[in-house]
Amino acid sequence: MTAITAEDATKVKEIVCEILELEEDEVTDTSLFREDHDADSLRAIEILASLEKEFKIVIEQSELARMVNLQGVYEVVAEAQKAAA
Template structure:
């Protein structure tokens, strides 16, 4: 397993832990595509909690403008990958 694969696996594990905690759901209820709003009853306040937890626990700052993109685990992982410090900020 490459370092990048290990880092990605660890990132997914951390995100799952954060999302299960913030959404107050069981781990098996969270899939890559389960919708935070429709499947888990999330609202904008929970989305802000998710962003805050990601910043605190993972050191990744996701801008509030990205809130509408945070629809499921897969989308949040994409945002974390985009805004992670090692991704760089050159756009």
């Protein structure tokens, strides 16, 4: 597993919370976006696009299946950063 920096993790959480219209203390690393926070697939795509823009990376849409909580998003972003390096 590839690790994400604490700074990048904070930025990821900010992006996710902004798009899901949640306070940061409402979202944990393992809370599920769809089940716990009523996120729909459009919001997931918004998150993906925002992460690509913020970190200047490419994330395949197939990775959306893994991006169900912050932990999954951290892993996908870390892998995309490693691939882009």
